[in-house]
Amino acid sequence: MGIFEKIFRHHPPWGVHPDDHKLPAANAPLRSLPLPALLYVPMQQHVGSPARPVVLVGQHVLKGQLIAEAQGNVSAPVHAPTSGRISAIGEVTAPHPSGLAQLAITIAADGADTWCERLPVDDPFALAPEEIARRTAAAGVVGLGGATFPAAVKFNLGRRLKVNTLIVNGGECEPYLSSDDRIMRDRAAEVVDGLRIVMYAIGAREALVGIEDNKPQAIAAMRVAAAAFGNVQVRPVPARYPMGSDKQLIQTLTGKEVPADARAAEVGVLVHNVSTCAAVHRALRRGEPLVERIVTLNGGALTRPGNLLAPIGTPVVDLLRFAGVSGRPARLVLGGPMMGIVLPHARVPIVKGASGILAFDAAEAHVAEAGPCIRCGSCTRACPMGLLPLEMASRIGADDLAGAAGFGLSDCIGCGCCAYVCPSHIPLVQYFSYAKGELSARERSKLRNDATRRLAEERVARLEREAREKAAAAARRKAERDAAKAAAGAAARPLPVRIVKPASEAAT
Amino acid sequence: MIPTRHAGPVAAPHAASAGTVPRVMLWVSAALLPATLFGFWLYGWPAVHLWWVTTGSAILGEAFCLRLMQKPVAPVLRDGSALLTGWLLALSLPPWAPWWAGVIGGLFATVIGKQVFGGLGQNLFNPAMVARVMLLISFPVPMTLWTAPLPMLSANAPGFVDGLRITFGTLPATFDAMSSATLFGYARSELSRGVDLLQSLAATQAPTISLLGERAGSLGETSSLLIAAGGLLLLGLRIITWHIPFAMLATIALFASLMHGIDPARYLSVGIHLLSGAAMLGAFFIATDYVTSPNTAVGQLVFGAGVGFLTYVIRTWGGYPEGVAFAVLLMNALTPVIDRYTRPRIYGRDRRGAPLEIDP
Ligand code: SF4
C-alpha cells in the first residue's frame, strides 16, 4: 500500500470495525483432516429444494460419485465425499440452532478414498458457456461464502442479463474466519483460473477481485496469479464489516447501488466468492465435484486454531478434536461471529457453506444483560443499509410490526452491526429476525386466508348459480310440460280463444 | 412475545463492541471533572456542598421511583445516568444557591424529568434542563443571585463548616457583599439603564471574560475552556459526534458576529457569547444528550443550529439573560419532528423510500 493510499484511505460511512481475531489461525498452514470413519452428508446444503438420494443402503460408492440428484430449478446435487459403503439414509441433526432433524446419507469410509472416474476438461474456454454452467451444476457447486446459492443458476442469470462485471468476493469481513484468505494465499492460481471460467460462462468482460486490506499476503498472491490477465483486477478494499456483503462490496468497487427490488445482475454485476471460483476450477479442469472445503477452526476454546481441509459431512466433533479443544466450549458457532448460527451440539455434520466452526470460551460467549435504549444513535451510524434500528426495534417491542416495516425492515440484511455497537446490548438482530419471520408468516396466512375466502366465495357463488340454473331448468321443463299439455288439450277440444289469450298475456 | 437473548438459543452477533452505557456515563463524568474541580476551587466549599446535595437528590429521586415501581434499583443506578443528570444540574446553578434548590431541582430532574416518562431513554426533554428552568421560573431571585469568585484558599473564603452553613442557609448576611452579576446579566441591566455596551463593558466594575473564567456565573459557565476540553475528549472518544456542538457554536458565532458588526454598542461580541455563559456546557454536554437529540447527522446539525439560534435570540431579546436551557428544551420538543424529516436514505431506495431506478 502506497503512502498516499495510507493517508487518504477512507473508510465507508457505514459498518463497524470489530477486533478481527484472525490471527494466529489465518497464518497457520492449511492442514488436511484425517479421513473420518463416518460421514453424514445432508441433502439440503444449498438454497432451494433438497437433493434426492439415488443410492441404496449397503451400496458401495466411490469418492465423487453422485449420491443425490438435484430436484427442481434451484437445487444442487450431492456427491460422495469419500469412497465407502452407504450405511444409512435417514435423519441427522441439522447444523442449525433449532437442532431439527434433516435427511442425510451416512457413508462408512473404506479408507481408500478412491475417486470415481473424473472427466477433466483441458480447455474450458473451448466449451459453450451453457456447457460450463451445466458441468458446474452437475458438480454441485454452490456459493461457498455462506449464501449457498447454486452457482450455475447465477451463471445463467448473468448470461441472460448480459452482466459486464464479475465481482469476486474475497472480502471475508467476518472476524475469526480465514478460509477465503487461505485459499487465496495457497491456491491463488486456481482461484484466478476459476474466476476466468466464471467470466466466460456469464459473458463478463472484466473481473474485480475485492480483498480487504487486512490480508496483504492474499492480495500479493492474487496479484501475481492475475498478472497475466488484463481484465482481472485485484482491488484492495478497506477492512470494514460488512464489506463482504454483496451490496456493500458492489458499491465499494463499482459505485453502483443495487435498487431495493432488483438483483445485482440487473445493474450489470454478479458476485461470486473466491472459494466458489476455486470450486468451479476443480469442477471443470479436474472434473471433481464439490466434496470438500476449507473450514476455519477458531475461538478461545481451541488450542490449535487454523484452517482444515475437510470432506463435506465431517462431524463437527471430529474437527474440534483435531484442532484441540481445551475444556468445554461455552458456545459453538457455524460461520462467523457476526452472522453465524449457534450449533446445538458438536454431533452435526459440516456442509458446503460451512466457512468456519468457532468454539468460544466463556469470555467470548458472555452475553451482557440488555438495558433500555438510550437513543445514542450508534446503531444508525453503523447500519450499512441506512436504516434506523432503534426505531424499528421500538416498534417491534410495541408489537407494531407494520410500523417497523415502514422503517425499512425488509431492507435489513441482518448483518448485526447495530447489535454489535449497541451500548445497551439490545438484541436488535433478534428483534428483526423475529419480526421478519412473523411478518412473512402473517403474509402467508393472509394469502391462505384470502385463498380460503376466495374458495368459499366461489363455492357460494357456484351453489347459487346451480340453484338458479336448477330453478330455471325446472321452470323451463314445467313450461314445456304445460305447453305440451295445452297443445294436447287444444288438439282434443277446439277452443282457440283460450289458447290465444295466455299467449298475448305472455307478450305484454 | 418478543424474544430476548436469554430465552432460547443465543442469536448472532456473537460479539459486542466495548461500549456500554456505564462506560459512556463514566467518560462523560470524567470529561466534566476538570471544570467541576476548577469551579470548586473558584467558589469554595458552598459549591462543593451544593454539588453533592444536588447529585444525591437526583440519585435518591431515581431510586425512589424505581422502588415505587418495584424495579431493581441497583443495576439502574449503576448506569450512572442519574448521577450525570444531577451533576449537570449542579453545574448550571448559582454556586452558592441554597440547599433546597439542589434538593428540589435534583428530585424534580429524575422524578418528573425522567422517571415519569418511563425512565432512561423515554424522556422527551433533557431532565437537568427541565429542573433548571423549573427552578428559575419558580424561584427567580435565588436563581439569579450570583457570587463573585472567592477561591478556596483566599483570605475570606468560607471553610468547610461555613460552607455548609452557607449552603444550608444559616449564615446568610455576612457574605452578601460578594454578590455579583454575570456578564450577560450586567450587560442587559446596563443596556436597560440606557448605558450602551461600549461604555458599560469598559467600566471598572464590569465583569471580565478571563479565559480561565474567574467571574461570576454557575460552575459550568465560568470555565468555558475546561468544559470545551472535556467536550473534545468526548469527541475524541467518539462518545459524541461533532455535529451538534459545531452547529450550535457556529450558529451562535454567526449571529453574534453579524449583530455585533452591525451595532457593537448594542450587541455583545462573538467571544463573549461563546466563552461566558453556558454555550460550551450546552454545546458539548447538554444539547448532545442522546435521549433528547436527533439520531442522524443531518438531524443533529439542524438541532444544533436551532439551539444556537434560539440561545442567541433569548440572550439578546428574550426575558432572561441566559437562554441555553430554554433553547435546549424548545429544540427537544422538536426532536421527534426533526427525526421524522431527516431519516437517512435507505440503500437501494430514494429519499422517499421508493426503489431506485434500475440503471445497468
Ligand atoms: S445503539 Fe442501542 S442504545 Fe443506542 S440508539 Fe441504537 S438501540 Fe438504542
Ligand code: SF4
Ligand atoms: S438494521 Fe439490519 S442491516 Fe442495519 S445494522 Fe442492523 S442488522 Fe445490519
